[in-house]
Amino acid sequence: MPTYLVEIPHSETVSECKxxxxxxxxxxSHIISHAHWGCKDGVHKMWFIYDFEDKESVLRAIPPLMRPQAQVIELVKFRVEDVRLYTAD
Incomplete structure (x- = not known):
């Protein structure tokens, strides 16, 4: 199952964080329990990394109000052999 990184920014007020x-x-949505927040360091975004069937499943897990701001990125791990193929001349 693919793993996705989701980033959702919000404005810089405590009330907006809440x-x-x-x-x-x-x-x-259950994914709130997997969220990481940057607010304490002045980066007003939440992130979570979670396994989903596809990007559509990710979007369904995000409340509709937050979907327009959400950035959904599929994460992939490359093996050393894969990296060598891309860097060989």
Missing amino acids: KVINVFLNSG
């Missing part, structure tokens, strides 16, 4: 949390909690 709003994002409440949107996820009120939607019933």
Whole structure:
């Protein structure tokens, strides 16, 4: 199953941080328990890395209010042999 990194930015106020949390909690989305937050360091974004069937499944797990801001990235691990193929001249 593919692994995805999801980044969702929000504005730099405490009330906006709380709003994002409440949107996820009120939607019933379970991924909030996997979220990492940058707010304490002044980076007002949340991230989570999670396995999903596909990008559509990722988007369904994100509350509709947060979907327009969400960036969804499929993560891939390359083996050393794979990297050598791309760097060989």
